[in-house]
Amino acid sequence: MGIFNNLTCFLISIPSLLSLKQIIFPENHLLQRLFTPSLAQTYEALYQENGVKVLKGASIQNLEVGSNGHVAAVRLQDGSAVEADTVIIGIGAKPAVSPFERVGLNTNVGGIQVDGLFRASIPGIFAIGDVAAFPLKMYDRIARVEHVDHARRSAQHCVKALLSAQTGMYDYLPYFYSRVFEYEGSARKVWWQFFGDNVGETIEIGNFDPKIVTFWIDSGTLKGVLLESGSPEEFQLLPQLARSQPIVDKSKLQSASSVEEALDIARASLPSEAAV
Template sequence: MASSFNFVIGSAKFIFAPIERCLNCKRNFDENMKVLQKLLKELNTVKEVIELRLSAEIHGGTMQTEEVKNWLDDVQRIKTEIEIIECKAKEKKFLSRVFLGKMVEEKVVELKAFLRKGKAFLGMVKSFKYIIVGGGVAAGYAAREFDRQGLKPGQLAIISKEAVAPYERPTLSKGYLNPNPKAAARLPEFHVCVGSGGDRLLPDWYKEKGIQLILGTEIVKVNLALKTLVEGADAKNMFYLRELEDADKLVESIKMKKYGKAVIIGGGYIGLEVAAAMSINDFDVTMVYPDPWCMPRLFTPTMAAFYESYYENKGIKIIKGTVSVGFNANANGEVKGVKLKDGRVLEADIVVVGVGARPLTALFKGQLEEDKGGIKTDGFFKTSMPGVYAVGDVATFPIKLYNEMRRVEHVDHARKSAKHAVKAIKANETGKELEEYDYLPYFYSRTFELSWQFYGDNVGETLFFRDDNPLSPKPKFGSYWIKDGKIVGAFLEGGTPEENKAIAKVSRLNPPLENLDQLKKEGLSFASKF
């Protein structure tokens, strides 16, 4: 009886032992699949970082690209194999999952090896503590401030689409188009930071400071979470004046088309400045813009009337209230005419389109919070993502003076916001206190013998003062903007440095007014009292 019982027990062990092993394999399979999926997710992240950094070419040349390419191919292979395993596992067949167990264990080991190798590749890629995307005015001023804040060599890189170190961009529509070769502005003359009275930062300065200039590189994709970047209907003689290369091409065309006809599309900053420059270069100039007067974002009708009359006295024709709808070109692809919406066709040897530009925020869509067409920041230019700052015209920031968020398109703000952002970065690292950015909006322009400055806010009622006769040898006039009984902004044409400082001060102080007639009578002298 006992022997029979032992036989039964032994038989049961013989029968159930494989079943138990199968059950253990099944449990191990489920656990290993979870591990496999976790490793695969991590591997995909490493793969994406390597691909992004390779595309951006932000490395010191030490990465063996052929080996990396083979690694990327192998990663794609193993991903396909894992997808097959996952499909079979979803069939929910017990034995199928059991037999896959060994394969999953092997893939776990393989994935771990691939991860180690991928992370080793990342170690070969040179990275930077700070990266400035864009090589405009703000980039140069930020670099100078980083240096002042104790930047160490190798910590900072500037990535720019242009092939030259940062320069003072306003020069392109002013001195760069001067017809006198001896007086025309050329690099290295206007590298930053000469625009604010500082030293000129030549390319060698960046090299001496250990700042890497990655030039001629357009960023076409950004992954802020991974902190990685990817590089990325015109006719001849048609120009958009946004970069040095544009200005160089325009200068060459001016030489080739001497005494020709130029059509300037747009009546804003660029339009007015380029129209003046083309007139000085002996071109027959026509300006076209859809607005009822030039510079409508700032000028009042009275102010605009002066400048339009002044330009017309210089021989510049102005067509308002219509837009260009197309262009005529010859067999060589050179623009020969501009078609207007009202049916007219203007002869043209050169066309300059100066209709403004949108801030380049598309790279960061869905990654950073936006507001009013720009990237939203706080008073230190911090964005919604830690460690990422936005400065210049892409930033929508709080203006303390008016208690509202704004985006400012001007070189003065580009310089000052870059400087403040760097101070904020270093203050955050050292735990020091820093006041929020307290900016007074400021704009200026110089054309022909004219030169104006504006400070503050152009809202509310306006009060025009002084001489506005366009035939005056040195016209001087201005305007105050008054809101809620206070001066909030001031404009002055032809002012001295002291007078310009006076209108800046009165625009910041916002003094209350008791008598508008008295203000009109005093004009500029009212600001000088402050």
């Protein structure tokens, strides 16, 4: 069986269902828009330990059909072929915004530009969810966010603005998560969460047995954090860190001997009101 997947983020419990054999994607490493190379290498090794071959930097030319009318192989751009009896395609989505050019498009992020109440430039027109290019208030930039959490929250905020004339601007903290090999009978249930912005240099603590934490730090300020296999209390700390953006001592973080110690160091950097 072959699987072609550009996104690779949510194809994680499939091995239990379909005996997944191979993942093919065009980037240099897994989930390139978020993972650091070393973090990606850790997850790629996990796939391989579970019998899944990872083929990186490969592009698909076409699918080939056998004499029975079913898929038989995936032909790559280099001419090689991967045998497959089932192909799952995860290529993401691009907002179809061309019919709404008069509304006001942000070509930098490919969405309909709105304000903090999701109002477009023409009165009476609103845009929410993946298609909306909205002000990411805490980072002072326009962004599109492709995630179910934002889709729900943006819809709620927009409806409240329409029904209650609220004037509060949308203040969203970027959040992503994934469950890896989390299925009944799994020897190891792996679950990571990320909050914040993945900009700046990174500090990675832990050996993935089972935990690992990665901090993104820009000019001494903690911008984002990803935690694997944390406790409920540890996961609750992540949005506090990402939203507060505290100044952290990089040398202390780098010298932490465990994920728990690193999180304690980060927690100690929070303002007193946020650390409660």
